[in-house]
Amino acid sequence: MNAVILAVLVMVALSLARVSVVFALVVGALVGGLVGGLSLEQTLDAFNAGVGGGAQVALAYATLGAFAVAISRSGLPDMLANRLITLLGKETTAVHQARVKMLLLTAVLLVAISSQNAIPVHIAFIPVLIPPLLTVMNRLKLDRRAVACALTFGLTAPYMLLPVGFGAIFLNDILLANLNSVGEPLGLEITRGMVPLAMAIPVGGMALGLIVALLWSYRRPREYQIEDIVNANATEAHTPAKPHMLGLVMSGVAIVAALGLQLYSGSMILGGLVGIGLLSLGGIFKWREADDLFTSGMRMMALIGFIMISAAGFAEVMKTTGEIDALVSGAFALFGDNRGLAALVMLLVGLFITLGIGSSFSTIPIIAAIFVPLAVQFGFSPMATVVLVGTAAALGDAGSPASDSTLGPTSGLNVDRQHDHMWDSVVPTFLHYNIPLVGFGWLAAMML
Numbered sequence: 001m002n003a004v005i006l007a008v009l010v011m012v013a014l015s016l017a018r019v020s021v022v023f024a025l026v027v028g029a030l031v032g033g034l035v036g037g038l039s040l041e042q043t044l045d046a047f048n049a050g051v052g053g054g055a056q057v058a059l060a061y062a063t064l065g066a067f068a069v070a071i072s073r074s075g076l077p078d079m080l081a082n083r084l085i086t087l088l089g090k091e092t093t094a095v096h097q098a099r100v101k102m103l104l105l106t107a108v109l110l111v112a113i114s115s116q117n118a119i120p121v122h123i124a125f126i127p128v129l130i131p132p133l134l135t136v137m138n139r140l141k142l143d144r145r146a147v148a149c150a151l152t153f154g155l156t157a158p159y160m161l162l163p164v165g166f167g168a169i170f171l172n173d174i175l176l177a178n179l180n181s182v183g184e185p186l187g188l189e190i191t192r193g194m195v196p197l198a199m200a201i202p203v204g205g206m207a208l209g210l211i212v213a214l215l216w217s218y219r220r221p222r223e224y225q226i227e228d229i230v231n232a233n234a235t236e237a238h239t240p241a242k243p244h245m246l247g248l249v250m251s252g253v254a255i256v257a258a259l260g261l262q263l264y265s266g267s268m269i270l271g272g273l274v275g276i277g278l279l280s281l282g283g284i285f286k287w288r289e290a291d292d293l294f295t296s297g298m299r300m301m302a303l304i305g306f307i308m309i310s311a312a313g314f315a316e317v318m319k320t321t322g323e324i325d326a327l328v329s330g331a332f333a334l335f336g337d338n339r340g341l342a343a344l345v346m347l348l349v350g351l352f353i354t355l356g357i358g359s360s361f362s363t364i365p366i367i368a369a370i371f372v373p374l375a376v377q378f379g380f381s382p383m384a385t386v387v388l389v390g391t392a393a394a395l396g397d398a399g400s401p402a403s404d405s406t407l408g409p410t411s412g413l414n415v416d417r418q419h420d421h422m423w424d425s426v427v428p429t430f431l432h433y434n435i436p437l438v439g440f441g442w443l444a445a446m447m448l
Helices: 004-018 021-035 040-074 076-091 097-114 122-140 145-160 166-186 194-217 232-236 244-263 268-281 287-321 322-337 339-357 360-379 382-399 402-414 422-446
Strands: none
Touching: 004 287, 004 339, 021 040, 021 287, 040 097, 040 244, 040 268, 040 360, 076 268, 097 122, 097 194, 122 194, 122 339, 122 402, 145 194, 145 322, 145 382, 145 402, 166 194, 166 360, 166 382, 194 360, 194 382, 194 422, 244 268, 268 382, 287 360, 322 339, 339 360, 339 422, 360 382, 382 422, 402 422
16 A cells, blocks of 8 residues: 555544544654655654744744734623623514524624634634523524534634635645645745635635525524523633723734734734734733743644644655655556546545544645645646645534534533534534535636
8 A cells, every 4th residue: 555545544543533633643654654665763854854844833823822812811802702792682682583693693603703814812712702692592592503604614714715814824834835845846836826816716615505504404493401501611711801992902903913914924923923012012911921921822722733743744754755656646547637536536535634633724734745746747727736735624624523613613502511513513514514615626626
């Protein structure tokens, strides 16, 4: 068996068995390196060489985490959550419950979208916002699967399309960087402007899936036990900050400045540092507390940072074995010049890999190392190559049991033990997002 395929199978099998993804990546890299003809020392040297490639992304995550912690201290997220809860509490007495349901779903969707780009706190808003709304949802008989779909869309689609916040990391620091790194010896060059344009069609497929989920699949009332919900975990772990006018104004200025610098420079690190500096000037925290701030931010983002560093090492081992070339040649012999079949198989293989790891950010180094040579061999354009790699990676976040984008919604919706992770979060998001992603990703790869 090809060493790359065997390494991926080992890594995915261990991930699906709930073994630590970092451990699975290391073991998969060792298996692939040894089977590919490398000695143990050569495998470890290749892995260590690749690890350095993930350092920039890890630093970007730490900076983003620190920025999120600083914003949370301003009280802005808590104020927005309280305003939403108050508004919906008044609206629940209205006659037209359908309008109230749509208002609630729209509000949750907008908050989730802003958590990836405008106020990049990722899933940290869920334990603050969602549990207090469960009583309202129960009285409205709102199907929580629709809420899970809205949350997952907001947690994934924005970073696939908008190059700010987490999108700056995904599109620029990871996807663009890995495509150019792997494609440079093959004559492939991708510019920053190509990436969001190429990803627009797959994101459109997700938007269609969201519309189907909200307006058709889960629009009917669903009965839940109506009870007072006490979110002990959230109240113990989260102490609401008291917002003050200067802090709120400086939070807004910091967010605009951070987003503007990200768009201008393409660097989340620079934007995050400037945002943190402005928040410090606004009195949100004292500058001597910056070390604690970065420590809290790194703690929040540590797992995915280590996964991405390990994934970079895994990809480097696969390149060093030389087995990727054999895989490309075998695929070309199997599919001939059938680009449509090749694109479909690449997306399905990407789905298989990313479901195991559960993170689109972490799988790009692995997928790019395999897919870019395949795409060049089959004559796909640079834009189509972006689509194939970016869509295949995004499949992991959109419907994986191990993804933050499904685990996060479940953590908020299952406070009263009336929301099953697999059947109420994973299966709905898989059906409404992964299937459209494969279809629209294939269509975009053939069109572009």
